[in-house]
Structures are given as C-alpha cells and as structure tokens.
Amino acid sequence: MRSEIVWMIVGMGLVTYIPRMLPFVLFKGKELPPFIQGVLKNVPYATLGALIFPAIIFIQKDDIWYGILGAAAAFIAAFLGANVIVVVLGSIAVLALYSYLL
Amino acid sequence: MADLALGKESSDFKKGLQAGISIGIGYFPIALTFGLLAKTSGLSIYETVLMSLIVFAGASQYISLSLIAYGTGIFEIILTTFIVNIRHFLMSTSLNEKCEEDQLISKLIYSFGITDETFSVVATKEGTASTGFLFGVISVSYTSWVVFSGVGHLIGANLPQTLQDSMAVALYAMFIGLLVPSMKNNVKVIVLAVFGAIFNSIFTIGHIMAQGWSIVTATLLSAILIESAEVIKAKYRGAGHEK
Structure with missing residues (x-):
C-alpha cells in the first residue's frame, strides 16, 4: 500500500467519523430546548424527502421515466403495507421487467 | 437478571440485523461498482x-x-x-435524542456506522432505539459494504447491465419503504418530506449548492419551518387547548 493513499484514507476516515460522533459527546440529549427537540424529531422525515428527491428521478440519466417508474412502484408497494425488503425487491423487479421489455 | 438483560440485548441485535437486510441488499451493487471503479482508478485491493x-x-x-x-x-x-459528510452531524444529533441511554463507549463505536441508510432505518423505528438494535443494523450494512467493495475489485466486472440498472433503485426504494408508513394519517410527516424534497430539488437542479450542503440545508429549512408553523398554530389556539 502506498503511504500517501493510506494517509488520505485515514484523513477521510477522521473527517467522516468526527461529525458522526461529536453530537453524542456534545449533547446529553433530552436537555435541549423543546423547540430544538421538536426540530430534531422532524429531521428524519425531512431528510428522507431530500434523500429520495430529486436523486431517484435521475438514476437513469437518459430515461427519466425509469426513475419515475421505480419511485411509483416503491410508493405503491409501501402504501399497500409491504415490508421494506418487499418494497426494495419489488421495485428492482419492476425496473428489471421494464428494461427487459424495452 | 443478567440473563434477562443479555437476552434482550441479543434479541434487539437480531431485530437490528433483520432491519438492516434491506441496506445490505442496497449496498451490494453500489459497493461492487465502487470496488470496480477503485480498480480502474488504480487503487490496489488492500487500499x-x-x-x-x-x-x-x-x-x-x-x-x-x-x-x-x-x-x-x-x-x-x-x-x-468533510463537506460531503457534514450532514451526518445533523443525523447523529437527531439520533442522539432517540437512542437509549448507554455508556459513551458504545455510542462512540456505533456512531461510526451512521450513514444515510442506517440513520433512516433507526430513525423511523417506533419508540426508542436500543444499542443492540443499532449494532445489528450497522453490522449487516458495514459487512455488506466492506465485503462487496473487495469482491467488486477482485472480480473486476460489473453485474449484467440491466440488473445493475434496476438495482440502482434499491436504496431509494428503501427510503420510500421507510417513509411511507409514517406518512399514513400524519400530515406533518407528509409536509416535512415534501418540503425536504422540494428544497433539495431546487438547490441541486438549480446548482445553487453542492449536494453535501444541499441535503443539510433542505432538511434544516423544512424541519425548522414546520416546527415554527406548529408553535405559531399552538399559540393562536390559546393556552386552553392541549394538542
């Protein structure tokens, strides 16, 4: 292993770990002002919205319908109450079928 | 008593493993491709x-x-x-409120495993998240990521193109699968997700900021706006009404 690559990896690891770890050390939890606690409870749902869109639309750069179909399949499966793994495998299957038929 | 506690730990761990399986599946194609690209970029398998x-x-x-x-x-x-991963600070701060009280050392270890995906699985779990559950989710995810990075480098070939294309949807489908159950009968969750999605779309499609900042900013804007709206609404209703 080249030492400069190893140093780069160690550096990348440190700057990735610190933001992940710091909040657990800095904040004792449940002592923050109620408004901040409320905001933090909102974070997961706002993040999920941002993680899904717009990225899912562009999973296939030259065919926007590909992403839209995948998103629709996942939404429908999840709405019908399917388990997360079924949602994942179902949307993979729908898209595999779509590219096969195309 | 010690037995009982140990039993709970290990069953939580198992539940975490199960909840992490969809992440393991989702990481498979991405890690494989990473391994392949790393090889073409000149990294050795060890690197x-x-x-x-x-x-x-x-x-x-x-x-x-x-x-x-x-x-x-x-x-x-x-x-x-650092810039790409700064969003994890926000995720850890949010998880810190949800995870059970435990020794700092456990938190120092599992915080290493907080990614967009493990965060989403843990944060959407009902009730408090135990340390065992977190370790379970992270073990599956981490193993899948590390092992398939190596496999991708080793075999040096991609999955068949159609399969690879369709598997690209896996993690997004997982996010949807985690989000939708919470959206049912909960307007607040719907509004939060829609605002997060709209802000992030504006920021990234409009090239207003790099993706690392875009997700953080969109999340914070949405979470703060909706929380403020709730506080204001509660004030208007007067002190007599409990929510």
Missing part, C-alpha cells in the same frame, strides 16, 4: 478495502476516486469528504 473499512461512506468514496483520477491533492480530497 480499496481499507477505504471501505475506515471511511464507510459511499458518496464520498466515489468522489475521492474521481478526484484521484483527476490528480487532485490529498488535502482537497479530505476537505471534500
């Missing part, structure tokens, strides 16, 4: 696996490869990694 072992953050590992290929300096690569 590739070491990066997955130590960094464990998909997007920034991909970006580092293209920067290595450009011949970018180490300092710039590390700085870019």
Whole structure:
C-alpha cells in the first residue's frame, strides 16, 4: 500500500467519523430546548424527502421515466403495507421487467 | 437478571440485523461498482478495502476516486469528504435524542456506522432505539459494504447491465419503504418530506449548492419551518387547548 493513499484514507476516515460522533459527546440529549427537540424529531422525515428527491428521478440519466417508474412502484408497494425488503425487491423487479421489455 | 438483560440485548441485535437486510441488499451493487471503479482508478485491493473499512461512506468514496483520477491533492480530497459528510452531524444529533441511554463507549463505536441508510432505518423505528438494535443494523450494512467493495475489485466486472440498472433503485426504494408508513394519517410527516424534497430539488437542479450542503440545508429549512408553523398554530389556539 502506498503511504500517501493510506494517509488520505485515514484523513477521510477522521473527517467522516468526527461529525458522526461529536453530537453524542456534545449533547446529553433530552436537555435541549423543546423547540430544538421538536426540530430534531422532524429531521428524519425531512431528510428522507431530500434523500429520495430529486436523486431517484435521475438514476437513469437518459430515461427519466425509469426513475419515475421505480419511485411509483416503491410508493405503491409501501402504501399497500409491504415490508421494506418487499418494497426494495419489488421495485428492482419492476425496473428489471421494464428494461427487459424495452 | 443478567440473563434477562443479555437476552434482550441479543434479541434487539437480531431485530437490528433483520432491519438492516434491506441496506445490505442496497449496498451490494453500489459497493461492487465502487470496488470496480477503485480498480480502474488504480487503487490496489488492500487500499480499496481499507477505504471501505475506515471511511464507510459511499458518496464520498466515489468522489475521492474521481478526484484521484483527476490528480487532485490529498488535502482537497479530505476537505471534500468533510463537506460531503457534514450532514451526518445533523443525523447523529437527531439520533442522539432517540437512542437509549448507554455508556459513551458504545455510542462512540456505533456512531461510526451512521450513514444515510442506517440513520433512516433507526430513525423511523417506533419508540426508542436500543444499542443492540443499532449494532445489528450497522453490522449487516458495514459487512455488506466492506465485503462487496473487495469482491467488486477482485472480480473486476460489473453485474449484467440491466440488473445493475434496476438495482440502482434499491436504496431509494428503501427510503420510500421507510417513509411511507409514517406518512399514513400524519400530515406533518407528509409536509416535512415534501418540503425536504422540494428544497433539495431546487438547490441541486438549480446548482445553487453542492449536494453535501444541499441535503443539510433542505432538511434544516423544512424541519425548522414546520416546527415554527406548529408553535405559531399552538399559540393562536390559546393556552386552553392541549394538542
């Protein structure tokens, strides 16, 4: 292993770990002002919205319908109450079928 | 008593393993491709696996490869990694409220495994998240990421194109699968997700900010706006009404 690559990896690891770890050390939890606690409870749902869109639309750069179909399949499966793994495998299957038929 | 506590720990761990399976599946194609790209970017298999072992953050590992290929300096690569991964600070702060009280050392260990995906699974779980559950989710995810990075480098070939294309949807489908059950009968969750999605779309499609900042900013804007709206609404209703 080249030492400069190893140093780069160690550096990348440190700057990735610190933001992940710091909040657990800095904040004792449940002592923050109620408004901040409320905001933090909102974070997961706002993040999920941002993680899904717009990225899912562009999973296939030259065919926007590909992403839209995948998103629709996942939404429908999840709405019908399917388990997360079924949602994942179902949307993979729908898209595999779509590219096969195309 | 010790037995009982141990039993609870291990069953929580198992529940975490099960909840983490969809992440394991989702990481499979991404890690495989990472391994392959790392090989074409000139990293050895040891360097590739070491990066997955130590960094464990998909997007920034991909970006580092293209920067290595450009011949970018180490300092710039590390700085870019920091910016891309700063959003985890927000995720950890949010999880800190949800995780059960435990020794700092456990938190120091499992915080290493907080990614967009493990965060989403833990944060959407009902009730408090135990340490055992977190370790379960993270073990599956981490193993899948590290092992398939190595496998991708080793076999040096992609999955069949159609399968690879369709598997690209896996993680997004998982996010949807985690989000939708909470959306049912909960207007607040719907509004939060829609605002997060709209802000992030405006920021990224409009090239207003880099993706690392875009997700953080969109999340914070949405979470703060909706919380403020709730507080104001509660004030208007007067003190007599409990929510």
